Amino acid sequence: MFAFPNGVVQKISGTALMIQGEDIDTDRIIPARFLKCVSFDALGDQVFADDRLELAGDHPFDQERFKDASILIVNGNFGCGSSREHAPQALMRWGIRAVVGVSFAEIFFGNCLALGIPCASALPDQILAIQAAVNGDATRHWALDLEGMTLASDQERWDVTIDAGPRDMLRSGRWDATSQLLDNSSKVEGLMNRLPYLNNFATR
Amino acid sequence: MPSTIYACAFCPSRKVIVIAAALLSSGTLYDKVWDLHRVADLPGGSTQLFVGLHLVHEVTSPQAFSGLRDKGLTVACPERTVATVDHIVPTTSQARPFADPLAEEMLSTLERNCAESGIALNGIGTGRQGIVHVIAPELGLSQPGMTVACGDSHTSTHGAFGAIAFGIGTSQVRDVLASQSLAMNKLKVRRILVNGHLSAGVSAKDLILHVIRTLGVKGGVGYAYEFSGSAIEALSMEERMTLCNMAIEGGARCGYVNPDQITFDYLKGRPHAPCGAAWDAAVDWWRSLATDTKAVVDDEVVFDATVIAPTVTWGITPGQGLGIDECVPSLTMLNPGERPIATEAYRYMDLQPGTPIAGVPIDVCFIGSCTNGRLSDLRAAAAVARGRHVATGVKAFVVPGSEQVARAAEAEGLDQVFCAAGFEWREPGCSMCLAMNPDRLEGRQISASSSNRNFKGRQGSANGRTLLMSPAMVVAAAVHGRVTDVRTLALHPAS
Numbered sequence: 001m002f003a004f005p006n007g008v009v010q011k012i013s014g015t016a017l018m019i020q021g022e023d024i025d026t027d028r029i030i031p032a033r034f035l036k037c038v039s040f041d042a043l044g045d046q047v048f049a050d051d052r053l054e055l056a057g058d059h060p061f062d063q064e065r066f067k068d069a070s071i072l073i074v075n076g077n078f079g080c081g082s083s084r085e086h087a088p089q090a091l092m093r094w095g096i097r098a099v100v101g102v103s104f105a106e107i108f109f110g111n112c113l114a115l116g117i118p119c120a121s122a123l124p125d126q127i128l129a130i131q132a133a134v135n136g137d138a139t140r141h142w143a144l145d146l147e148g149m150t151l152a153s154d155q156e157r158w159d160v161t162i163d164a165g166p167r168d169m170l171r172s173g174r175w176d177a178t179s180q181l182l183d184n185s186s187k188v189e190g191l192m193n194r195l196p197y198l199n200n201f202a203t204r
Numbered sequence: 205m206p207s208t209i210y211a212c213a214f215c216p217s218r219k220v221i222v223i224a225a226a227l228l229s230s231g232t233l234y235d236k237v238w239d240l241h242r243v244a245d246l247p248g249g250s251t252q253l254f255v256g257l258h259l260v261h262e263v264t265s266p267q268a269f270s271g272l273r274d275k276g277l278t279v280a281c282p283e284r285t286v287a288t289v290d291h292i293v294p295t296t297s298q299a300r301p302f303a304d305p306l307a308e309e310m311l312s313t314l315e316r317n318c319a320e321s322g323i324a325l326n327g328i329g330t331g332r333q334g335i336v337h338v339i340a341p342e343l344g345l346s347q348p349g350m351t352v353a354c355g356d357s358h359t360s361t362h363g364a365f366g367a368i369a370f371g372i373g374t375s376q377v378r379d380v381l382a383s384q385s386l387a388m389n390k391l392k393v394r395r396i397l398v399n400g401h402l403s404a405g406v407s408a409k410d411l412i413l414h415v416i417r418t419l420g421v422k423g424g425v426g427y428a429y430e431f432s433g434s435a436i437e438a439l440s441m442e443e444r445m446t447l448c449n450m451a452i453e454g455g456a457r458c459g460y461v462n463p464d465q466i467t468f469d470y471l472k473g474r475p476h477a478p479c480g481a482a483w484d485a486a487v488d489w490w491r492s493l494a495t496d497t498k499a500v501v502d503d504e505v506v507f508d509a510t511v512i513a514p515t516v517t518w519g520i521t522p523g524q525g526l527g528i529d530e531c532v533p534s535l536t537m538l539n540p541g542e543r544p545i546a547t548e549a550y551r552y553m554d555l556q557p558g559t560p561i562a563g564v565p566i567d568v569c570f571i572g573s574c575t576n577g578r579l580s581d582l583r584a585a586a587a588v589a590r591g592r593h594v595a596t597g598v599k600a601f602v603v604p605g606s607e608q609v610a611r612a613a614e615a616e617g618l619d620q621v622f623c624a625a626g627f628e629w630r631e632p633g634c635s636m637c638l639a640m641n642p643d644r645l646e647g648r649q650i651s652a653s654s655s656n657r658n659f660k661g662r663q664g665s666a667n668g669r670t671l672l673m674s675p676a677m678v679v680a681a682a683v684h685g686r687v688t689d690v691r692t693l694a695l696h697p698a699s
């Protein structure tokens with residue numbers, strides 16, 4: 001297992017796997033019973049637990065040929081529903097370092113960003129083609145390049161998009177927002193002195 | 205609109221006129237509240253937004269507190285942070301330690317984190333414990349013009365007060381603990397204009413299920429939903445909370461209703477509401493925040509409330525809703541984009557196209573959750589349950605949203621009504637909304653549920669099934685053992 005994302009996130013290379021379907025919610029990515037924990041450590045084994053149980057070994061996250069994959073290819077509105085960060089944590093701890101899909105639920109996208117995991121978008125037909133290519137040859141190496149904004153293998157190259165803000169945060173290594181926020185603590189204080197509801201709605 | 209005259213702090217002799225941000229923009233409530241809370245523009249292009257109220261619960265906070273400790277940081281504003289325990293609490297015996305050691309560990313971790321950081325914890329037995337989105341409003345913590353964040357997607361609920369309220373992930377919980385602010389990108393605003401009035405037997409739950417069904421579960425991605433129009437203005441605060449609660453199920457990270465007299469009447473006298481002279485100043489300020497008549501929204505969708513029927517979901521997303529008189533749709537009736545998930549839903553739910561939703565047999569009936577676990581929900585449910593009885597073979601239970609709701613309902617005798625009708629009356633918590641406590645579906649059981657999510661496996665069994673509906677419709681289903689139009693019951697009351 002590679003280390004978790006750290007610092008500049010510019011290019012993610014590796015093999016890929018795909019999960020097909022629209023509106024895959026975070027309850028499916030990590031069922032609620034696994035949220036009974038005070039640390040994220042064990043989540044990697046539990047990702048997609050119920051779907052995997054149902055498919056008895058046939059689920060992409062169980063298939064031997066995908067076991068080293070680090071790029072996940074999905075369809076539309078991936079990660080909708082519950083805000084649980086346990087979902088991207090579970091994916092990350094399984095080994096996922098980038099997600100490419102048609103679209104993502106906002107909270108999921110933000111949660112991934114906070115972990116240094118880019119969620120890149122491509123058009124529906126392109127995603128279907130990429131999924132077919134991944135399914136056809138699980139050994140094929142891919143690279144998601146945040147500079148050129150492409151997902152490419154040695155045989156094909158697709159354009160992808162990520163909004164400029166998150167993209168810059170990943171490329172500059174400043175996707176972990178905490179220190180930036182703390183830099184402005186005097187401004188926060190100033191704002192707190194002005195906000196009516198923190199000042200007894202004072203009209204002095 | 206009021207402008208306020210302040211004495212300049214540096215030169216007290218000079219008066220400085222501070223014009224409320226509300227005056228500067230002829231905008232939406234969303235714009236005004238956003239501008240008021242903007243701390244700075246961050247290098248990545250997002251905005252650092254101040255969080256006026258940070259709500260914390262046991263599931264999404266432990267890793268945030270440890271993350272804080274790992275970075276050597278402490279909680280910046282414990283007085284703007286409020287905690288409760290809701291997701292994992294058992295609803296039968298709440299004696300400590302809990303029977304489930306993992307649940308006990310989660311609660312004791314929260315207790316420790318709150319004690320160490322000086323955060324008020326509304327724990328079991330305080331009279332203030334309950335689902336986070338039920339207690340913050342009833343304590344008067346959620347107010348117009350605030351930003352409210354919580355590690356929980358249904359934080360959109362607090363938008364009912366005219367707040368910008370949204371769910372966040374655990375890394376962001378850590379950020380808010382550390383800095384009382386977070387990095388956010390501004391949303392667009394879509395006005396959901398609902399004209400006319402809801403008919404008898406049709407509730408806010410039916411309205412929001414109808415909206416989500418129409419616009420889709422991803423229709424709201426990138427938007428805040430501003431609910432307005434005559435149907436919305438007529439809603440009580442608790443109904444507005446039901447509505448905003450489920451904005452997220454339509455993809456909208458927040459939903460809100462402009463504050464009005466109904467909002468102010470609800471807040472007046474609550475423990476954390478302003479009082480005395482501050483109350484009048486607060487009401488003036490709150491009024492000034494409402495969307496201006498000339499404000500331009502990014503999008504508008506118009507609905508007619510009069511045509512909305514009691515609505516029930518048949519599938520595995522909250523967008524797969526049907527009026528009670530309708531049948532499960534065939535693939536040809538759906539947009540191509542909706543067909544794969546419909547195909548999956550036929551199989552998972554074991555419901556075939558053409559099946560009328562009315563009449564689908566039910567095993568378990570659940571009344572509760574942050575969507576529909578408030579006093580008015582229990583009253584609406586009890587009104588149908590009174591003098592009737594749960595059908596043989598159906599398990600039915602009521603989980604109040606908070607200790608306050610439970611005690612108020614008991615004072616009115618609602619618990620007696622439910623028990624006489626064959627429902628179990630439980631202690632407050634999230635319960636079978638997501639089944640992190642012992643309340644769960646078994647195997648293929650199918651539930652009629654007043655909660656907000658019908659995702660696969662949501663209610664605790666990997667292949668359990670959920671039909672979402674209003675509390676009154678849940679009781680109608682319980683009484684007949686099948687999905688039933690509550691309006692037929694209301695017209696023929698049991699003798």
Ligand code: SF4
Nearest residue numbers: 358573574634637638
């Ligand atoms: S009641 Fe359900 S949706 Fe609401 S906070 Fe609890 S688990 Fe989440």
